[in-house]
Amino acid sequence: MIKIYGMPSCPDCQVIAPDIGSDVHVMKEFLRLRDTSPVFDEAKKNGSIGIPCFVLEDGTVTLDPKDAGLHL
Template sequence: MIKIYGMPSCPDCAAVEEQVKGDARYEVIDIGAHISHLKAFLRLRDSEPAFEAAKRKGWAGVPCFVLEDGTVTLRPEEAGLSRRSAGVAAGTACSIDGSGC
């Protein structure tokens, strides 16, 4: 099963969650729903090289995907999903400059 860490208020996470609705191959974990979910995500973010570019840009690093083999990635394509189209929900982003989550 592929784990997806994110938050409903993140437009990129919402787009990913919409794609996996009802698909048992994915587990969506809302990091804001419980402190244990946030702690698990922060452990990943603090230790995984996949987050380095996101941290440099000031992004939270969600959605985050933990593949079945343990690989951590921020690329939906590596989890068999699509990115949110640039034109979809224009002006919505998690970062102040509107560039990403």
């Protein structure tokens, strides 16, 4: 199973349903991931949140929908 973090207010997440803002536990989980994974370094440097974010079945974290098999 692929875990997806996103928000409806994010223009890059418009076609992705999960909303990290709807549950404080999911938000905390995402923030822990964002604070510890180097995948988010460029997003943070650019002032971005880093969503949509995909955690693949093997635990790989990516910000590219294509890596998760989505072609948006």
